[in-house]
Amino acid sequence: MRVRGDDLVKDLKKLRKGRGILTSSIISHVGPALGEADCPLSDRELEILRMVEEDRTATDIAYALHLSAGTVRNYISSAMTKLDARNRAHAVRIARDQGWI
Structure with a gap:
C-alpha cells in the first residue's frame, strides 16, 4: 500500500x-x-488467512477446520478490520508483508 x-x-x-x-x-x-510489529491477529485468523492465500473458499476452509462458513467469514472480516484491509486479498498481502504468514 x-x-x-x-x-x-x-x-x-x-x-x-x-x-x-x-x-x-x-x-x-x-x-x-x-522493529517487527506485533501481530494483531489471533492464531485462528492467521490460520484462515494462510488458507485464503491458497485460494480456498470460505466453504472449503470451514470444512477443513470443522467450522461453519459464516464463522470463517467472520474471522476473515475480523482480520480485515484489524489490518485495515480493503478485501481478503489485501489482508493476506499485509500479513505476508509483515512476515506473519
Whole structure:
C-alpha cells in the first residue's frame, strides 16, 4: 500500500494526539523502523488467512477446520478490520508483508 508522505504525517499526528488508530499504512511505513510489529491477529485468523492465500473458499476452509462458513467469514472480516484491509486479498498481502504468514 502506497501512502503519500503528507497523509502519513497527518495519520501520525492524529495518533500522537490520541485521535487516530494504528492503521496498516502506518505499520507498513513506520513498523520496520521500529522493529517487527506485533501481530494483531489471533492464531485462528492467521490460520484462515494462510488458507485464503491458497485460494480456498470460505466453504472449503470451514470444512477443513470443522467450522461453519459464516464463522470463517467472520474471522476473515475480523482480520480485515484489524489490518485495515480493503478485501481478503489485501489482508493476506499485509500479513505476508509483515512476515506473519
